Amino acid sequence: MTSPYAVQIEDLTHTYFTKTEEVTAISKLSLTVQPGEFVVLVGPSGCGKSTILSLIAGLLTPAAGEIKLFGNRVTGPSPYTSYMLQKDGLLEWRTVAQNMILGLELRHQATADAIAQTHRLLDEMGLSHVTHHYPHQLSGGMRQRVALVRTLAVRPEILLLDEPFSALDIQNKIHLEQLLMDVLKEQQKTAILVTHDLEEAIAIGDRILVIGGQPGQILHTLSVPADIRALPPLEARAHPAFRSLFDELWREVNAR
């Protein structure tokens, strides 16, 4: 039987070992994410948010518990996921066109069709005029849009986004949030976003999980009301209920 979940995490524990100490970053975490759902992880620094993403991406091996993506157990990096970080990670010696197909090349999927698709995405992001530019010729917002195209190019079912817009000014941030939401809606992808920006969490998430405790646990869940979810990120921020949701999240994140 196929799994009804895009992501299913059961009793997950992860411990980092350093020369001097053991840090249990995640302990017995269980969580499910529906296909097409946009889940946001918020919480104080060091609570384990990035560790959760790295475990889902198969970049770390858990000490205990398991993660399944569409019913398939994660044992290493998988074609289901694509990861985007705060640092764009563009290779300075490659043009925009060469950077955006990097993931396709690494996965041996750089077919003419896949590359053409990637150029369409670049066009949708308003970047077709910089196809042959090098990263140093781009603004911060443009670089991050190229990184988003590269993340989407491999057509992952699940996007893992670790503070991807946190270094951007508010105009660029909202613009990229909108572009991301358009693509997710059109392609019906699942996404898990880590952010410190509680407004961003409410403006683009379906369900927000406050992570915290000793070690990482889900301390609070906030489901964003459907009428806010239906709005573009800029308008969502102006919804009359937005402030009280923000206050609720703020209290929960800062409660302990």
Ligand SMILES: Nc1ncnc2c1ncn2[C@@H]1O[C@H](COP(=O)(O)OP(=O)(O)OP(=O)(O)O)[C@@H](O)[C@H]1O
């Ligand atoms: N490579 C590592 N080696 C040892 N400890 C680590 C390592 N990476 C993370 N940790 C520890 O694991 C815990 C969780 O870290 P993690 O980066 O997942 O938190 P976070 O919530 O993403 O933090 P931030 O919001 O600051 O990015 C922290 O105590 C951190 O110090």
